[in-house]
Amino acid sequence: MNHRLDQMKPSASLVFMTRAKEMQKTDPSVISLAGGEPDFATPDRISMAAIRSLSEGYTHYVVGPGIPELRAGIAKKLREENGIICDEDRIMVTPGGKNAIYLVIHAILNDGDEAIILNPAWVSYEPIILAAGGVPVHAKLDYKTDYRITEEVLEKAVSDKTRLLIINYPNNPTGRILHEDEADILEKFLLRHPQVYLLSDEVYERIIYDGNRNVSMGARASVAERVITVNGFSKSVAMTGWRMGYLAANKEVFQGAYKLYQHSLSCMSGFMQKGAVEAFNCQREIEDMRSIYEMRRNMFTGILNSIPGVRCTLPEGAFYAWVYYDIKGMSSAEICEYLLENAGVVGMPGTAYGEESVACMRFSFANATEELEDAANRIKKAILALDK
Numbered sequence: 001m002n003h004r005l006d007q008m009k010p011s012a013s014l015v016f017m018t019r020a021k022e023m024q025k026t027d028p029s030v031i032s033l034a035g036g037e038p039d040f041a042t043p044d045r046i047s048m049a050a051i052r053s054l055s056e057g058y059t060h061y062v063v064g065p066g067i068p069e070l071r072a073g074i075a076k077k078l079r080e081e082n083g084i085i086c087d088e089d090r091i092m093v094t095p096g097g098k099n100a101i102y103l104v105i106h107a108i109l110n111d112g113d114e115a116i117i118l119n120p121a122w123v124s125y126e127p128i129i130l131a132a133g134g135v136p137v138h139a140k141l142d143y144k145t146d147y148r149i150t151e152e153v154l155e156k157a158v159s160d161k162t163r164l165l166i167i168n169y170p171n172n173p174t175g176r177i178l179h180e181d182e183a184d185i186l187e188k189f190l191l192r193h194p195q196v197y198l199l200s201d202e203v204y205e206r207i208i209y210d211g212n213r214n215v216s217m218g219a220r221a222s223v224a225e226r227v228i229t230v231n232g233f234s235k236s237v238a239m240t241g242w243r244m245g246y247l248a249a250n251k252e253v254f255q256g257a258y259k260l261y262q263h264s265l266s267c268m269s270g271f272m273q274k275g276a277v278e279a280f281n282c283q284r285e286i287e288d289m290r291s292i293y294e295m296r297r298n299m300f301t302g303i304l305n306s307i308p309g310v311r312c313t314l315p316e317g318a319f320y321a322w323v324y325y326d327i328k329g330m331s332s333a334e335i336c337e338y339l340l341e342n343a344g345v346v347g348m349p350g351t352a353y354g355e356e357s358v359a360c361m362r363f364s365f366a367n368a369t370e371e372l373e374d375a376a377n378r379i380k381k382a383i384l385a386l387d388k
Ligand SMILES: Cc1ncc(COP(=O)(O)O)c(C=O)c1O
Pocket: 036, 095, 096, 097, 098, 099, 122, 168, 172, 201, 203, 231, 232, 233, 234, 235, 240, 243, 244, 245
């Protein structure tokens, strides 16, 4: 067996989601807030376009890194919404943002090259770096400063072996967006270290609250050539099961990733790409979903913040509540287990994202509103019971 696989842990989110599913078989009242799955249906016009293409016989290999109309739609979206100028011929349609990240990391890293991950971080970056023969370097952001990016933390993590820095805003798990002043710090860092590529994972970029704006590093002209932007349709248009994502990269990275693509995927499904093209005509549906997430965020965090010993900052984007606990010295894992057993609510321990310095958990608020309210009240009741 490939010895690199020994170092890779199974995906913690999938482990908890599977566990919730098992529990629900014997106790259907168990609520899973462990995954990152919108409860909305994919907008009808997208599904109808795919069905139409399917019945028209659009069911064969589609040579190339994506159908022209989808790549053109992505290029336009990146230009108009994110300020990223990327020709269509450097845009690749991939099976989810996850696969785009996999291809980019494998295209860039050689054995022993270092890739910096900002912690807390999504669970898959580290295993993908390991699979590519790279060395993950965890730059720990500080919860006391609300996980602000600083020059010090980046400089401490970088070495002459660093080839990649991965960022993810809006962030899973913390819900933070990238602010202009932090983007300035990143830009200067990249200018100081010309051997480093930046992978910007923006899969939650359409889910932002309070009228805020996320900054896309690919829009910074001085470093744009070294920024690879990854995005997709899973989260923003409720298309998780379609496995539709994309990357925008410079020519060199694109060509490397495309070699891997050709020899692993061949191509994406044509009729599903035809469906995805319609996503660019779904601005109203996207906004409707976003505003419901905002309402759920306010309700969910409002209830949690009314519990003594529990603190939750208002997420600026994505659909996760990052919740701190100061309860009888309990650790992240202990609280997670306690809530599972006593509230029937499944969340993720902060340690799954590399946060070891404070007791915390991540809950998804992409579930139905009533279920979410029920979950928050059950969490409250279970924690209050600890004081009795
Ligand atoms: C931060 C982050 N990046 C990428 C992905 C991959 O999403 P998909 O492959 O469905 O586009 C996820 C999914 O949970 C995520 O949370």
